[in-house]
Every structure is written in C-alpha cells, then in structure tokens.
Amino acid sequence: MxxxxxxxxxxxxxxxxxxxxxxxxxxxxxxxxxxxxxxxxxxxxxxxxxxxxxxxxxxxxxxxxxxxxxxxxxxxxxxxxxxxxxxxxxxxxxxxxxxxxxxxxxxxxxxxxxxxxxxxxxxxxxxxxxxxxxxxxxxxxxxxxxxxxxxxxxxxxxxxxxxLGVNPCTAYRMLMDFEQLRPGDSVIQNASNSGVGQAVIQIAAALGLRTINVVRDRPDIQRLSDRLKNLGAEHVVTEEELRKPEMKNFWKNMPQPQLALNCVGGKSSTELLRHLAPRGTMVTYGGMAKQPVTASVSLLIFKDIKLRGFWLSQWKKDHSPDHFKELILTLCDLIHQGRLMAxxxxxxxxxxxxxxxxxxxxxxxxxxxxxxx
Ligand SMILES: NC(=O)c1ccc[n+]([C@@H]2O[C@H](COP(=O)([O-])OP(=O)(O)OC[C@H]3O[C@@H](n4cnc5c(N)ncnc54)[C@H](OP(=O)(O)O)[C@@H]3O)[C@@H](O)[C@H]2O)c1
Missing domain, CATH: 3.90.180.10 (Medium-chain alcohol dehydrogenases, catalytic domain)
Structure with a gap:
C-alpha cells in the first residue's frame, strides 16, 4: 500500500x-x-x-x-x-x-x-x-x-x-485594511473578471464604494462588461482604454482612487499606478502576467504612493481562527442579503x-x- x-x-x-x-x-x-x-x-x-x-x-x-x-x-x-x-x-x-x-x-x-x-x-x-x-x-x-x-x-x-474561503475573504480584507475608504470613494482594480475581482466589485458596492474595473479586451467584451455592471461595477474599461490620454477626463466626474488592487503585474499595474490618487496605495495580491511591478521614480517622489502586498495565508497566521470565522460570517451575511454571489x-x-x-x-x-x- x-x-x-x-x-x-x-x-x-x-x-x-x-x-x-x-x-x-x-x-x-x-x-x-x-x-x-x-x-x-x-x-x-x-x-x-x-x-x-x-x-x-x-x-x-x-x-x-x-x-x-x-x-x-x-x-x-x-x-x-x-x-x-x-x-x-x-x-x-x-x-x-x-x-x-x-x-x-x-x-x-x-x-x-x-x-x-x-x-x-x-x-x-x-x-x-x-x-x-x-x-x-x-x-x-x-x-x-x-x-x-x-x-x-x-x-x-x-x-x-x-x-467562500479564499477570494471573497481576500477581496474584503484588501478593501478594509489598507486605506480608510468612505462611501463615495473609488477603487481601481485589474483582472476585474477574476474570482477576486468579482468579489471586490460586489463587496465594494455593498460598502458604497465606486469601482473602476479593468479587464483585457476580448470579442465579447460588451457581454463581460454588462455582467460585471450587473454585479455592481460602476465602470468597466479595457487595458487599452486605460492607457489612452482621454482617461484624464474620466477623473473629472469621479474621485481618483485611493486604492488600487493589482492581480496582474507588468504594464497593467504600471497603468493602475498612473491613475492612483496622491498618497494612495496599490495592493498586489496576484501576478497573473508573471511580470514585475514597476513604479516610476516620479510617482514615488511626487505622489508618494505606497506599494503593498497581501496574502490571505499570512493574514490568517497573523489573526486568530475566531477572526477568520468572523470574516466568514460577515461574508455569509452579504450572501444572505443577495449582495455577494459566487x-x-x-x-x-x-x-x-x-x-x-x-x-x-x-x-x-x-x-x-x-x-x-
Ligand atoms: N494573495 C492572496 O491572498 C490571494 C488570494 C486569492 C487569489 N489570489 C491570486 O489572485 C489571482 C486571481 O485569482 P482568482 O481565483 O480570482 O483567479 P481566476 O478567477 O482564475 O481569474 C484569473 C484572472 O486572471 C486574468 N489573467 C490571466 N492571465 C492573465 C494575464 N497574462 N494578464 C492579465 N490577466 C490575466 C484572467 O483574465 P482573462 O479573462 O482576461 O483571461 C482572470 O481575470 C491569482 O493570481 C491568485 O493566486 C491571491
């Protein structure tokens, strides 16, 4: 045997x-x-x-x-x-x-x-x-x-x-633990159609936060965009659209995000950083592009942005099992209220x-x- x-x-x-x-x-x-x-x-x-x-x-x-x-x-x-x-x-x-x-x-x-x-x-x-x-x-x-x-x-x-036990927990902690966000504040994220991204959209909406959701372009982009908007996404933009100079106008109607959530790395994360508000934080939790995160010197000096990382396994080591259970019950409440779907x-x-x-x-x-x- x-x-x-x-x-x-x-x-x-x-x-x-x-x-x-x-x-x-x-x-x-x-x-x-x-x-x-x-x-x-x-x-x-x-x-x-x-x-x-x-x-x-x-x-x-x-x-x-x-x-x-x-x-x-x-x-x-x-x-x-x-x-x-x-x-x-x-x-x-x-x-x-x-x-x-x-x-x-x-x-x-x-x-x-x-x-x-x-x-x-x-x-x-x-x-x-x-x-x-x-x-x-x-x-x-x-x-x-x-x-x-x-x-x-x-x-x-x-x-x-x-x-329930990984992606929604990660999404919730990242929204709560890095910046003191208030209803009306905005959050930008990439890979917004990922499991974590969909949880971010829904939990952010439940908290009254406005989200800018970046995805990779694809033939059925409108369908994906509609689906994410149905979950509570305020804006869905492609990686290419985010790079366009016209994006500057975007922030006339919306506060610049204090928090960026990076699942991808490489160019995608560089773009998130460009749109982050001064003294904002970008939290990296995934590296789907297998490319390093690069931050320009000027962003660090003139905007004083913060680069952080999050790993749920480390969060659990740093917190008691009761804390984790509390987190799970908070998320189950959102599920019961119909505000968090799989x-x-x-x-x-x-x-x-x-x-x-x-x-x-x-x-x-x-x-x-x-x-x-
Ligand atoms: N740090 C933590 O504690 C923690 C916790 C949970 C998850 N994670 C990490 O978060 C990431 C997402 O996990 P998940 O379960 O949410 O994933 P998922 O549901 O499987 O989704 C994967 C996502 O990655 C995107 N993607 C794949 N390859 C890409 C590339 N080369 N460039 C840009 N985007 C790409 C996909 O977009 P397309 O539709 O465009 O392919 C999709 O949005 C993983 O890296 C995972 O390990 C970390």
Whole structure:
C-alpha cells in the first residue's frame, strides 16, 4: 500500500489522515504505518506525485480512509474550485508546498458525515470549509482534524460555499485594511473578471464604494462588461482604454482612487499606478502576467504612493481562527442579503478533472471551474 506523502505533511499539522490504495500495474512503495481502513474504500482523490504541468501530473486514484479519531471529522466533499493557487502549487511555484504525493485543492465545501467523540464544534450534516490552505480538497471524502475545518451556514448556494474561503475573504480584507475608504470613494482594480475581482466589485458596492474595473479586451467584451455592471461595477474599461490620454477626463466626474488592487503585474499595474490618487496605495495580491511591478521614480517622489502586498495565508497566521470565522460570517451575511454571489462558474464532474485543469489556465474563459464530487 502506498502512503500518500501529504498524509505526513498534513499529520504534522494535525490535519489529514489519508492513505492510498495500490494502483494496478505500478510499483508502489510499501506503507509502513498506514492504518487499515474501517470505512468505504470507494473514495477517489486527485493526486500528484511530482510537480509539473497539472493535466500531466494529476491523477484520479482510489484512496482509503483512516478511522475517525477522537478529534477527527469525516467529511464528504461536495464541491471544490480550481484556483490559480492550486495550479501554482502543483507546478511547484507557490509560497506553501505540501510533501508529495499530495491531494490537490486548497478550497472547497464538504458535509460532515461523522465526528469523533471529542469533537464539539461540528455535527453530522454541517457544512465545513478548510481553515487553511493545503488541506487537499479534491477528493470525494476525507478524515480531517476538527481544527483544520470551519463550519459555515448550509443555507447558502453550493457554489458560494465552495468559493467562500479564499477570494471573497481576500477581496474584503484588501478593501478594509489598507486605506480608510468612505462611501463615495473609488477603487481601481485589474483582472476585474477574476474570482477576486468579482468579489471586490460586489463587496465594494455593498460598502458604497465606486469601482473602476479593468479587464483585457476580448470579442465579447460588451457581454463581460454588462455582467460585471450587473454585479455592481460602476465602470468597466479595457487595458487599452486605460492607457489612452482621454482617461484624464474620466477623473473629472469621479474621485481618483485611493486604492488600487493589482492581480496582474507588468504594464497593467504600471497603468493602475498612473491613475492612483496622491498618497494612495496599490495592493498586489496576484501576478497573473508573471511580470514585475514597476513604479516610476516620479510617482514615488511626487505622489508618494505606497506599494503593498497581501496574502490571505499570512493574514490568517497573523489573526486568530475566531477572526477568520468572523470574516466568514460577515461574508455569509452579504450572501444572505443577495449582495455577494459566487463568481461565474462551470461545474465539472470530478472524473472530468482534466477538462477543468485545462480550462482553468486558458485566457478569456471568465468562468471558475468547480469540481463536483
Ligand atoms: N494573495 C492572496 O491572498 C490571494 C488570494 C486569492 C487569489 N489570489 C491570486 O489572485 C489571482 C486571481 O485569482 P482568482 O481565483 O480570482 O483567479 P481566476 O478567477 O482564475 O481569474 C484569473 C484572472 O486572471 C486574468 N489573467 C490571466 N492571465 C492573465 C494575464 N497574462 N494578464 C492579465 N490577466 C490575466 C484572467 O483574465 P482573462 O479573462 O482576461 O483571461 C482572470 O481575470 C491569482 O493570481 C491568485 O493566486 C491571491
């Protein structure tokens, strides 16, 4: 029996107990310490044993569950998205890398099936999401430790629940923690059709903030623009339009943004900086263009702009689990009020994971791939 390396990585943090069943026709190292399962062995998981191109290195395998310990929770996973961080983790380019082999997926929602005798916070039927990155959500069932999970209301839409723990949290924190914004103030962002971008648009609108949303041009730009405006975007402009000298007139009717949110880097972030108000802040949280952020000397000297970064994993390390739960409940309130919807999604059955992995890195798809278990 082959023991999944993530088991040890996760166990070190008291997270995940998982071992793999042998895959036929393949040499597998012997497990020395894998406890035999007392439960169903029909569990399937997306596993990678090497870093590389996700469609090539990720495989669907049968896994066996360990018994549920006193402080463990047996979870049936319901849905889990494919996020850029999942892709980067598999490629080996992320700030946090599990030992291999590992189960893919950092985010998702599951339903509690059974709990150990000392578990107090959760009961069968509850919905749970990962407390931190690295849990391995791309599997049909798993046994996790209680502290590795957070319970959420089960009366929100499945797609919202599956995508709640990363992007809306990032959007909310970036809007709250860097500039003291008041209703009527404006925020500019790029990659506005990303999962984070759609959450920024909606949360900003709920806070009374005005947004300028930059996207890459595409043949169906009007459809995308209409969709983002329906979410609450005040303006949607293309990268090319943002570079035009006429943009100067734009600020006659709108306050210059005090906050810019940069998901892209390269030229796109240089343009955001040009439009930032004096002493404003640009927060970089993604690097989709894989290009560095460049700020002109004159912007730094004459406008005294601030360049900052945000990483949700670091925010969680710096704050208590109760703070994170509070954040989740704030976002669930917005969902209940109809002010925060899931990003545009494509639901993909787990067995079609290759399609989801490929679609998640294609440009101009504008749809979050969600694996349905
Ligand atoms: N720091 C944090 O804590 C944190 C938290 C969450 C997410 N993130 C990061 O935020 C980014 C977005 O995540 P997500 O889940 O929202 O992504 P997503 O929903 O998959 O969307 C990806 C976005 O990136 C754009 N994009 C892709 N390649 C690009 C390029 N070469 N130049 C410009 N834009 C490009 C896409 O635009 P098109 O439609 O034009 O292709 C789309 O808007 C990722 O880098 C992710 O790792 C960071």
């Amino acid at each position: 082959w023991v999944c390396g993530s088991r040890y990585w996760a166990r070190a943090r008291g997270l995940l107990r998982l071992c793999l069943l042998p895959a036929s026709g393949r040499h597998e190292p012997k497990a020395s310490s894998c406890s035999s399962s007392t439960q169903s062995s029909r569990v399937r998981a997306l596993i990678y044993a090497h870093h590389g191109d996700p469609p090539k290195v990720v495989e669907l395998k049968n896994v066996d569950l360990a018994a549920v310990g006193r402080s463990d929770v047996h979870v049936k996973m319901l849905a889990a998205p494919v996020n850029p961080s999942d892709i980067n983790m598999i490629q080996g380019n992320y700030g946090l890398l599990p030992k291999l082999p590992a189960v893919g997926g950092n985010e998702g929602v599951g339903q509690v099936i059974a709990v150990g005798s000392s578990v107090t916070r959760m009961k069968p039927g509850d919905w749970v999401i990962p407390a931190n990155a690295g849990l391995g959500t791309w599997q049909t069932e798993a046994v996790f430790s209680e502290e590795s999970l957070i319970e959420i209301p089960s009366d929100i839409p499945l797609q919202s629940a599956a995508t 990003p545009a999604c494509s639901e993909v059955p787990l067995q079609d994971y290759q399609h989801a992995l490929e679609a998640s890195v294609k440009p101009f798809v504008s749809s979050k791939q969600i694996l349905i278990m």
